[in-house]
Amino acid sequence: NAGVTQTPKFRILKIGQSMTLQCTQDMNHNYMYWYRQDPGMGLKLIYYSVGAGITDKGEVPNGYNVSRSTTEDFPLRLELAAPSQTSVYFCASRIIPGSSYTIYFGEGSWLTVV
Amino acid sequence: KNQVEQSPQSLIILEGKNCTLQCNYTVSPFSNLRWYKQDTGRGPVSLTIMTFSENTKSNGRYTATLDADTKQSSLHITASQLSDSASYICVVSAKNRDDKIIFGKGTRLHILP
Numbered sequence: 285n286a287g288v289t290q291t292p293k294f295r296i297l298k299i300g301q302s303m304t305l306q307c308t309q310d311m312n313h314n315y316m317y318w319y320r321q322d323p324g325m326g327l328k329l330i331y332y333s334v335g336a337g338i339t340d341k342g343e344v345p346n347g348y349n350v351s352r353s354t355t356e357d358f359p360l361r362l363e364l365a366a367p368s369q370t371s372v373y374f375c376a377s378r379i380i381p382g383s384s385y386t387i388y389f390g391e392g393s394w395l396t397v398v
Numbered sequence: 399k400n401q402v403e404q405s406p407q408s409l410i411i412l413e414g415k416n417c418t419l420q421c422n423y424t425v426s427p428f429s430n431l432r433w434y435k436q437d438t439g440r441g442p443v444s445l446t447i448m449t450f451s452e453n454t455k456s457n458g459r460y461t462a463t464l465d466a467d468t469k470q471s472s473l474h475i476t477a478s479q480l481s482d483s484a485s486y487i488c489v490v491s492a493k494n495r496d497d498k499i500i501f502g503k504g505t506r507l508h509i510l511p
Contacts, residue, residue, distance in 0.1 A: 317499075319501075325503055326402070326500075326502055326503045326504070327487075327501040328501075376441075386447065387499070388444075389441035389442045389443070390441050391440055391441045392440065392441050
């Protein structure tokens with residue numbers, strides 16, 4: 285298993301541009317998440333999905349959109365990039381909840397908006 | 399308000415020494431607490447998971463404790479190695495809430511040779 289795979293690893297965007305961060309997992313996990321991590325801060329939830337066709341907003345969803353057409357893929361779209369979206373983005377997944385589940389993270393995507 | 403507070407913010411110790419990292423939380427209702435290790439430039443990797451009924455869990459040189467009454471957890475690292483240099487993140491989940499996974503800001507650990 286490759287686990288959770290994110291692309292791209294690094295990206296520089298100009299203000300107002302749009303882009304999609306790709307995330308795919310091969311563990312047949314139902315739950316998938318997108319987080320952002322700012323320097324010195326804990327991970328903040330952007331969007332999450334409990335299964336194909338179902339998405340919900342997290343703590344900081346403004347400026348982002350997601351879709352979940354398949355169990356494997358959970359792309360995150362930035363429509364009009366702003367400097368405040370400069371951050372490290374992590375995709376994560378886990379199985380249907382039990383109390384001892386493990387959340388698996390991707391390697392992160394470093395995004396800079398200039 | 400659901401919060402996870404970690405201390406210290408950063409820690410420097412010599413290789414071979416032990417250390418203990420702290421985590422206090424106010425997440426309710428409590429489901430589980432996890433410790434993650436995050437190497438620089440990498441995603442977090444799970445170290446331990448503890449539910450309400452568990453008060454200690456080990457993973458090699460890492461031992462986590464949980465006091466659900468006082469809502470405190472600690473991560474003890476024994477005989478530290480240079481590869482232990484990383485951020486250690488405490489993560490607390492609320493019961494029956496898919497989105498309520500609260501991350502601490504982490505403790506940055508530096509191991510010096």
